[in-house]
Amino acid sequence: MPRVKAITTGSVPSFVDVILNFAESDTTSTLAHQDTWLAQLRVKPGGRLVMYGDDTWLKLFPGMFYRHDGTTSFFVSVRTSNLPFLLDQSSDPEQRILLKSTTMSPGIYLRKWKEMDSIVKQIYSSMEKEAHLSSALLILCGDHGMNDGGNHGGASAGETSPALTFISPKFQDMGLVKAPLKPSPGEFDFYDIIDQSDIAPTLGGLLGFPVPLNNLGVFIPQFLPLWKKGEERLQLLQENAQQIIKIVKQTYPGYKFDSTTAQLTHCDGSPNSEIAELECKWQRAQRMISQPAEDTTLSLDIEQPLIDFLRTAQTMMSSTASNYNLSRLYQGIAFSGIAFLLSLYSCMQKGRNGTAAMGYMFLVLLGYGALMFASSYVEEEQHFWYWMASGWIFYIYWKSSNNHKVKSGYVGAFVLATLTRIMRRWNQTGQKFAGEPDIANTFFRDHPNVMWLLILFTYTDLYQRLLPNTSIADPTNKLLSLLYLPLTSFSFIFKVVFTDADAPELIRNIPFLPFLIRGVRGLSLVFQARVVLIGVLVCSLYAIYLRATRNSNRTGARRDIRGTFHTLLSLFLITQSRATNIPLFALFRIQQQVLSSMSLSTTEITVTSLLFQYASFFALGGSNAISSVDLSNAYNGVSGYNVGVVGILTFISNWAGPIWWVSATHHLLSITRSARQNQPNKHIQLLTLFVATSLLAVMIACTALRTHLFIWTVFSPKFLYSMAWTLAQHIIINILFGEHLLRWLYN
Known part of the structure; x- marks a missing residue:
């Protein structure tokens, strides 16, 4: 949505638009009440808009299109619609067509490219043949690009460099070079670079409608030769400048920016501020305009000062979002500092310090806090957690060796170290190694049979672990145990069908999977997901019912x-995860088994939980980039848009690893005597200390580096992730779900 907003309104989207982009309901994600070039074109006499493609545009501009054919943004199935036929029906000269194409799978890129090439050829051929289309304009553009790793919508060079092409028979008379052969001065760019906001005023000038009210874009100068008369070109630039100067005056009311040609005092030397420099450029342009411009050469000399003013105003007004309310920032830091001091005081009470585990905990706190002040380390945060987890495994081995358990400590540490190394290689996250070979995206695509064997092993292990837990002598419980086989089986089938829709290349050449898909062909994905989720919910509620109403004080019952x-x-979290990540939960299970065989204190279990919560988040493909948020499982069981349900499922699918380790941690704490008797609150106190420390460090870093080049692309997204870790993962999962429900249920 932010990029579409820039293209259609000419304004610069704020960081809030990035957040609202995830709340993409019909009411929260709309530009219907903003001035856009679509609205201007629609009210123009005879103007009608027709849209084919992504239904995101229908949500952004409800009621805007005379005719449309929208395709859902998720789970795009094979369409048999004849788009060229639809284009043949759109020969009405009063209609404007907005065509948006979206591809979701690499397997159809080549076919889709050829199809779009033929559509462009058909449209341009009509523009050349039909007299009423001789002045038509065809624009091919993307709202975002893609880097070599397949990421799109982020801040890397490839993601922020979408293509833009203007096509019209009228351009043949401009004498432009068909393919640039020389790079731009100082850069290795062969094509001109513009801001996305420049599209709105350019369309207004080319098609003859007013520029949107909040436009900060600049008319693309390369199109000025279309107007043969110099005064027409000047009028076009002046209208653009007058529209922007209104916004500048509202933002800086202390500067008049009048049309006087008198020399301003501060323009004699070097202006002392950006706004003063802009005022001087405006006055210089006004002086040039006041001179007679009868010939084309002189008008070209006048155009450049106007373009210079427009570019400067655009740059300055685009950065006004960086005018921060420092008092609010300092207040937030103060509250975070108080929370840090209170949690530190709580953890430093008698009996809570002096151990090697606490020393390692403070090492994590110091290292992580320092990490937040470097953009490169924020982008590559996963390495910090992998290295700290490896160091912690060495500590566990060292402790076991000192307790004369060298053999068991060595074996356990070796298994943990091996599994942690596999975790590091599972998904390549961050920026430095994006696109490098990994297990989930490279090995499994070349060896899908291995992936499905591991997935089948994971589901089989889940079913086998459910069976021994039905030993309570109760007919109802025995009856409930009969549900476990169809529940786990149907969950597996759902992931097969889901993967066939999301990534069909992972299904090919697997003998038994097509048979399973055909078996449930009549059932929708929404229905299948609901069956699994409701089944898990019913069985879980019954387990809670047993704990609340039966005598569960016996060790076996607990x-x-x-x-x-x-x-x-675990079954629920697997359902909310990508198929390529499901085997990781079997790996987590082995790690939990190894840890349960060791004699760990409450502090050691807490440090282990902290390290593996974060390490699992990155191992499952998470990062500190907004573009890495996985929405593929956010709509499981949801037939219509519901921002609350989709938001919850989005969090669960992206934090599935940390949530799993919260449950595993309380599983470990339940068998630790000190956790149940001596220090029952120590676990949550230590986690709160880390959360308070990390949030304080992130807030200080964002405030101190608010003028940094990467404040909006690195540090601000990191702050959003910190809020998610604090509010959702810590308060809701660690405290409410873990410390209250799981602690009561497991103990």
């Missing part, structure tokens, strides 16, 4: 309930 709920939670 173990049964604990194991059942943890396994059902």
Whole structure:
């Protein structure tokens, strides 16, 4: 939405638009009440808009199109619509067509490219043959690009460099070079670079309608030769400048920017501020305009000062979003500082310090806090957690060796270290190694049979762990155990069908999978997801019911309930994860088994939980970039848009690893005597200390580096992730779900 807003309104989207982009409902994500070139074109006499493609445009501009054919943004199935036929029906000279094409799978790129090439050829051929289309304009553009790693919508060079092409028979008389052969001075760019906001005023000038009210774009100068008369070109630039100067005056009321040609005092030397420099450029342009411009050469000399003013005003007004309310920032830092001091005081009470584990905890705090002040380290945060987890495994081995358990400590540490190394290689996240070979996106695509064997093993392990937990002598519980086989089986089938729709290349050449897909062909993905989610919910609620109403003080009963709920939670989290990440949960399970065989204190379990919560987040493909938020499982079981449900499912699917480790942590704490008797609150106190420290460090870094080049692309997204870790993961999952529900259920 932010990029579409820039293209259609000519304004610069704010960072809030990035957040609202995830709340893409019919009411929160709309530009219907803003002045756009679509609205200007629609009210023009005889103007009608027709749209084919992504239904995001229908949500952004409800009621704007005379005729439309929208395709949902998610789960785009094979369409048999004959688009060339639709174009043949759109020969009405009073209609304007907006065509938006979206491809979701690399497997159809080549076919889609050829199809779009033929459509462009057909449109341009009509423009050349039909007399009423001789002045038509065809624009091919993207709202975002893509880098070598396949990421799109982020801040890398490839993602912020979408193509833009203007096509019209009228351009043949301009004498432009068909293919640039020389790079731009000082850069290795062969094509001209413009801001996306420049599209709005350019369309207004070319098609003859007013520029949107809040436009900050500049008319593309390369199109000025279309107007043969110099006064027409000057009028076009003056209208653009007058529209922007209104916004400048509203933003800086202390500067008049009048049309007087008298020399301003501060323009004699070097202006002392950007706004003063802009005022001087405006006055210089006004002086040039006041001179007679009868010939074309003189008008060209006048055009340049106007273009210079427009570019300067655009740059300055685009940066006004960086005018921060420092008092609010300092207040937020103060509140975070108080939370940090209170949590530190709580953790430093008698009996809570002096251990090697606490020393390692403070090492993590210091290292992570310092990490937040470097943009490159924020982008590559996953390496910090992988290295700290590896160091912690060495500590566990060192502790076991000192306790004369060298053999068991060595074996356990070796297994943990090996599994952690596999985690590091599972998904390549961050920027430095984006697109490099990994297990999930490279190995599994070349060996899908291995992936499905691991997935099948994971589901089989889940089912086998559910069966021993039905040992309570209760007919109802025995009956409930009969649901576990169809529940796990149907969950597996759902992931197969889901993957066939999302990434069909992972299904090919697997003998038994097409048979499963045909078996549920009549059932929609929404229905299948609801069956799995409702089944998990019913079984989980029954486990809670047993804990609340039955005598569960016996060790065997507690173990049964604990194991059942943890396994059902694992099944739910697997359902909310990509197929390529499902085997990671079997890896997590082995790590939990190894840790449960070790004699760990409450502090050591807490440090382990912290490290593996964050490490699992990055291992599953998470990062500190907004573009890495995975929405593929956010609509499981949802037939219509519901911002609350979709928001919850989005969080669960992206934080599935950390949520799993919260449950595993309380599983470990439930078998630790000190956690149940001596220091029951120590676990959550230590986690709160880290959360308060990390949030304080991020807030200080964002405030201190507010003028940094990457404040909006690196530090601000990191702050949003910190808020998600604090509010959702810590307060809701760690405290409410973990410390209250799981602690009561498991103990």
